[in-house]
Amino acid sequence: MSSVDTSVQMRMRGGRLLSLLILATAVALIIVTPFLPNYYVRVANGLLIYILLGIGLNIVIGYAGLLDLGFVAFYAVGAYTYALLASPQFDLHLPFLLIVVIAAAVGAITGILLGLPVLKMRGDYLAIVTLGFGEIIRIVINNLDWLTGGPKGIARLDKASIAGIELARPTEIYWLLIVVVFAVAIFVWRMEKSILGKAWAAIREDQDAARGIGINTTNAKLAAFATSATIGSIAGVIFAASQRFVSPDSFALQESVLIVLMIVIGGIGNILGIVIGAAILILLPEVLREFAEWRILFLGLLMIVLIIVRPAGIVPRTFGPEKLIRGLFGK
Amino acid sequence: MLGILIQQTFNALTIGAIYALIALGYTMVYGVLRMINFAHGEMFMLGAYAAFLALTLFVGDIGGVGALALTLVFAVAVVGVGLVGVGIERLAYRPLRNSNRLAPMLSSLGVSLSLVTGVQIMAGPQPVAFPSFFPATRIGILGGTVTLVQIGILVAAFVLMAALYVLVNRSRAGIIVRAVSENRSTAQLLGINVNLAISLVFFFGPLLGAAGGILYASYYGIMTPTMGAVVGLKAFTAAILGGIGSIPGAMLGAFILAFVEVAGTALLPVLSGGLLGTEYRDVLAFVILILVLLVRPAGILGEPVSEESMVYKREF
Numbered sequence: 001m002s003s004v005d006t007s008v009q010m011r012m013r014g015g016r017l018l019s020l021l022i023l024a025t026a027v028a029l030i031i032v033t034p035f036l037p038n039y040y041v042r043v044a045n046g047l048l049i050y051i052l053l054g055i056g057l058n059i060v061i062g063y064a065g066l067l068d069l070g071f072v073a074f075y076a077v078g079a080y081t082y083a084l085l086a087s088p089q090f091d092l093h094l095p096f097l098l099i100v101v102i103a104a105a106v107g108a109i110t111g112i113l114l115g116l117p118v119l120k121m122r123g124d125y126l127a128i129v130t131l132g133f134g135e136i137i138r139i140v141i142n143n144l145d146w147l148t149g150g151p152k153g154i155a156r157l158d159k160a161s162i163a164g165i166e167l168a169r170p171t172e173i174y175w176l177l178i179v180v181v182f183a184v185a186i187f188v189w190r191m192e193k194s195i196l197g198k199a200w201a202a203i204r205e206d207q208d209a210a211r212g213i214g215i216n217t218t219n220a221k222l223a224a225f226a227t228s229a230t231i232g233s234i235a236g237v238i239f240a241a242s243q244r245f246v247s248p249d250s251f252a253l254q255e256s257v258l259i260v261l262m263i264v265i266g267g268i269g270n271i272l273g274i275v276i277g278a279a280i281l282i283l284l285p286e287v288l289r290e291f292a293e294w295r296i297l298f299l300g301l302l303m304i305v306l307i308i309v310r311p312a313g314i315v316p317r318t319f320g321p322e323k324l325i326r327g328l329f330g331k
Numbered sequence: 332m333l334g335i336l337i338q339q340t341f342n343a344l345t346i347g348a349i350y351a352l353i354a355l356g357y358t359m360v361y362g363v364l365r366m367i368n369f370a371h372g373e374m375f376m377l378g379a380y381a382a383f384l385a386l387t388l389f390v391g392d393i394g395g396v397g398a399l400a401l402t403l404v405f406a407v408a409v410v411g412v413g414l415v416g417v418g419i420e421r422l423a424y425r426p427l428r429n430s431n432r433l434a435p436m437l438s439s440l441g442v443s444l445s446l447v448t449g450v451q452i453m454a455g456p457q458p459v460a461f462p463s464f465f466p467a468t469r470i471g472i473l474g475g476t477v478t479l480v481q482i483g484i485l486v487a488a489f490v491l492m493a494a495l496y497v498l499v500n501r502s503r504a505g506i507i508v509r510a511v512s513e514n515r516s517t518a519q520l521l522g523i524n525v526n527l528a529i530s531l532v533f534f535f536g537p538l539l540g541a542a543g544g545i546l547y548a549s550y551y552g553i554m555t556p557t558m559g560a561v562v563g564l565k566a567f568t569a570a571i572l573g574g575i576g577s578i579p580g581a582m583l584g585a586f587i588l589a590f591v592e593v594a595g596t597a598l599l600p601v602l603s604g605g606l607l608g609t610e611y612r613d614v615l616a617f618v619i620l621i622l623v624l625l626v627r628p629a630g631i632l633g634e635p636v637s638e639e640s641m642v643y644k645r646e647f
Contacts, residue, residue: 067433067436117621117625118621118624120625121624121628124365124366124367124432124436125571125624125628127367127436128367128564128567128568128571128620129617129620129621129624131564132564132568132616132617132620132621133617133621135561135564135613135617136614136617136618139610139611139613139614140614142610143610143611253560254444257440257444260437260440261440261441264437293448293451293452293456294448294452296444296448297444297445297448297449297452299444300441300442300443300444300445300446300448301441301445302441303437303438303440303441303444304422304423304438304441304442304445307427307434307437307438307441308423308426308427308438311427311430311431311434
């Protein structure tokens with residue numbers, strides 16, 4: 001009896017230590033980063049945008065169990081929404097927050113429009129159709145010169161500003177991203193725990209059984225697509241505002257694959273896993289910069305090895321944010 | 332008018348034959364493993380590079396080389412890629428055979444990424460001029476011009492497809508592959524060597540894909556490390572259009588897709604009053620794909636698929 005108690009206590013103490021360590025490192029990194037030279041802040045901004053994209057795509061792949069290979073299309077939709085509404089292209093200069101709202105709406109609509117026809121499809125077909133959809137969007141952007149500027153893209157986008165505060169320097173974008181990433185992460189995490197999240201889990205585990213217990217699988221999947229597309233679109237707006245330039249090159253098929261990789265490597269269905277996956281995939285190439293193409297080859301091989309030896313990713317699905325919080329307060 | 336029609340028909344047939352060779356690999360792999368092999372487009376690309384390598388190693392200059400030598404180069408390249416395919420299956424897909432259905436697909440994405448970058452590192456990312464395997468003689472047929480390259484591609488592709496047809500339907504190897512496609516566990520219970528059947532598929536699929544790559548590079552006179560992506564996707568569309576898992580379906584789908592593409596390229600700018608240019612050709616393929624999946628998900632010649640295989644079960 002007592003030995004059981006002590007082992008439980010010890011495991012809890014270990015859990016608390018681990019949680020404290022992880023949280024302290026995270027807080028320290030977040031606070032220190034903006035004081036580093038601009039290059040590091042830019043890398044951190046790129047990382048945060050990918051974390052945002054990963055959180056968005058994870059809703060579809062990790063929660064609902066649908067393989068979406070065209071996620072970058074929504075990212076492009078958001079980026080081009082900002083580019084068209086805040087640039088000399090049509091001489092429109094709407095405020096940043098308004099564009100975020102518009103882009104979120106456009107993203108959700110695009111997500112539903114894509115979702116409606118494809119959601120009845122079998123899992124593997126869905127992958128290929130979403131991939132095709134991503135390519136369609138890229139080809140259209142590339143060729144619709146009068147609207148998108150074609151391969152040249154759109155330059156001289158407005159600086160983002162919220163309530164008169166200009167957000168243009170890397171550190172300013174950094175704080176914007178930190179706020180957005182945390183807000184989105186908490187929102188999505190709570191969504192996973194909501195009744196809708198349970199429906200997604202049911203669909204992921206067994207679609208027929210989910211339908212059998214009365215879940216409207218089509219609506220639940222549409223909600224997953226729409227939420228994920230909205231997040232992708234918002235990430236696109238911030239990306240466009242920080243680069244102040246958009247071109248079709250940023251939205252190639254490889255980007256979609258990269259985001260899927262992040263999720264798979266980090267831990268499918270787990271927000272903490274995405275952070276780890278994004279850190280590996282975005283920071284590793286920066287660290288290995290001198291090895292040029294070799295790093296991509298390395299990433300490809302790493303992906304194969306990881307899927308074989310750790311199919312569930314580096315961070316297991318069960319080690320989610322609630323585990324951290326529970327560990328912290330010892331409950 | 333008739334001349335243009337004949338010329339365009341030949342264009343479509345040539346492209347269709349190449350798509351068909353690649354689509355066969357997708358459909359055969361799907362038949363035995365129920366997986367989409369995203370690395371298959373890279374077999375197409377590897378074929379062109381392997382042939383180029385074999386050509387520079389064994390032959391040197393292509394001018395004045397006999398047909399026999401070229402056939403040998405072709406054979407060495409496609410068999411080489413076939414063996415690469417078997418190796419990839421052994422290393423990257425077989426350990427995942429009993430995991431969830433998503434894992435092998437993700438692994439094939441990793442293989443695809445590695446192969447493209449591997450070739451980029453070794454051969455450089457820039458496009459390479461590819462020597463044509465056929466003389467560029469032009470022949471006039473009823474007012475249209477057809478090149479000997481096109482006829483050579485058609486002959487080569489049809490010989491390969493006929494050989495595959497005989498292999499699948501008349502040989503012992505074909506019987507075990509068909510048995511495993513039909514039902515893997517029953518085949519295993521009947522004492523069929525499932526691993527052998529899968530290895531066979533991963534030999535002949537990449538072999539045909541590589542042949543497609545060599546013919547494609549001969550046709551356009553150019554190869555790049557990334558050439559597999561779009562063509563692979565189109566061949567996959569063709570496989571779905573015809574009914575994935577069905578070998579005649581893959582061929583039929585490839586020719587239909589090619590005809591629609593050629594017709595679309597010619598007609599799109601006219602029909603839309605110049606609004607949509609020829610660059611939307613690739614969009615056309617994907618639109619067809621989505622329409623087919625909506626109207627008849629099993630494809631033209633495919634068998635209806637059970638709901639059971641629609642869901643990813645287990646944790647992934």
